[in-house]
Amino acid sequence: MTAHSNPLKVVDVSQLTQETADKILDGFTTQGFLFVDGHDFTQQEVDHYFELSEQFFQLPKEEKLKFAINHEDCGYTTFNQENLDPETQEKGDPKEAFNFGHFNFVTGDCDKTMLPDMFADGTENYAFIQKMTKKMFSLGTQILKLLAMGLKIDEEAGGSNWFSDRHRASGTSMTSMRMLHYPATSKMDAEMRVRAGAHTDYGSITLLFQKQGQEGLEIFDTSDKWTPVPFVKSTNEKYLEEGRAAPIVINIADQLSAWTNNVLKSTLHRVTLPTEGQDRYSIVFFFDAEDSVRMVPIPSPIVAAAATEEIDLNKDESEYMTAREYSEKRFRETYVSGH
Template sequence: MSEIKENPLKVVDVSTIDQTTADAILDGFATQGFLFVDGHDFTQEEVDHFFDISKDYFTQPHSEKIKYAIDVDDCGYTTYNQENLNHETQIKGDPKEAFNFGKFNFLTGDCKKEMLPPVFAPGTENYEFIKKMSLKLHALGSRILNLLALGLQIDEDQGGVNWFSDRHRADAPSMTSMRMLHYPSASKLDAEQAIRAGAHTDYGSLTLLFQKKGEEGLELYEPYREQWKTVPYIESTSSEYNKQGKAAPIVVNIADQLSFWTNQVLKSTLHRVVLPTDGDRYSIVFFFDANDDTLLVPIPSKIVREAGEKGVGKGIGLNEDGSYINAKDYSLKRFKETYATGH
């Protein structure tokens, strides 16, 4: 395992939608598939509160959490060793636990209510907070997609800057989920298993990640160097954002569906989570997926067409009969490969 102290990722301020920002976003996602996003609309107070809610939830007895076990809609609680993100190399599942909020209506922020434990039930302060955060994450994800459309120079007669956002509509169903994660320390569970989340790529379009200072553990793989790089927690370099109480830059990465769409111009990069060095690790993730019926057909962009002509990405994102798969079916296929029984 290789660790570095410096930040290996580009940091991009997305407060302005213009060509310069779009080009910077495209470069980061086309080279590493990961970057830090600054200039967002989240306050540190909001992020801290979300982590407090998460920690309180995971301290509940296992017998209470398992009552709301994850369902076919990817909503609910995932117990230790139930998810195996690298089933090709790991015999046991990942030693972590999680809770997923899903089946969102992004016009209101409401999610599937049947799988919510009392602490998150509709009418509670926690539920209202979850709604607010999901709407803000959807807005940020949409902003990043608009910048990517600008950077990829999507044909104007096909939708231009709105091409991606038209396929991530707030009023249409998707497999988008918001996930709280808890990775236990070595003293609590499986100290000999250093990998807490096996090497994997994400399934949807974009992934947005909140990390806590001092709880690093995310690593991304650089194939050209054949080594793992630690993704650190970093503070914003903007004194203005710090004065405004904005949260630290957010980790954002490309997932499979968006990589397929672009003939792999955008990289869906292998990553993992390693054993926390000090105490437990908590993280909060927003998996942003296209609307369920969206076909993963290469997007109308000169840059993407040129990649396809070179044979890049050929044959990916397809059904067995050679037709293009839709966003929901692709995610369901990956979930089937990922989940085990757990304990």
């Protein structure tokens, strides 16, 4: 596989400082994507999550289809059931996925009715998922706090907690954890090397874990071309000695982009695989605002300056779309009948 240079900034988010916030904001207002280092995921934890993912996708198709995805975005999607780019992907995306949802981030619990026996409550696997879910929420919250600081949100309105107050641990949202499997391509289907069509994500931010040697993510960059995003290792010797996982890809999604008058960029991206490449597995955490949160104007001078028209501060809050309404609209546009 050809090695590619890294087009994304790498930001250490271990410290909640204005300097870090400014770096985060710079990356998300230009590229919309970042590599984040200084998190607290160990490589052992990430490797184990990928092992569980592979074990699930190796189950018989009949077993996986018992947990077919529901209207709450929980469950299994089979090959070609999801179509992220209907204009170019006539048959849907050649991948399969399994979503966890309905999280309580205080406990790490999710919708247990949509889990196969290997992830059932009371098992070691379920306890592991609970732990990883809480860690995902913690890192996502750290990023949201840094974004609020970077956007200089009015302290009287909530300051650094403005976004995190709308993504509470006990709140109800369409946040989901997703395991993905992209089978290897071959010469016979080389023309179908796009495994997830060009799309943007729907919620606030997305965390992506990918394995070394299984790259495939591409972003549509500022020069209007598709650019591969490689796997990168941390350059921090301390983190390496501690056994921390590699930097994690994080990107801005549509909800947060719209909420900030497009100050934060929700960038087009896709997944491709090379001919004769190996299978790709990835783990994604889609972090959404709470269902009932209204997408009201953000009290940020940077966001206000980017508005294309004057913001009506007297507009009733009920007139703004909720986070759930927005996500459900995008969800309906994405799925087609699978087989």
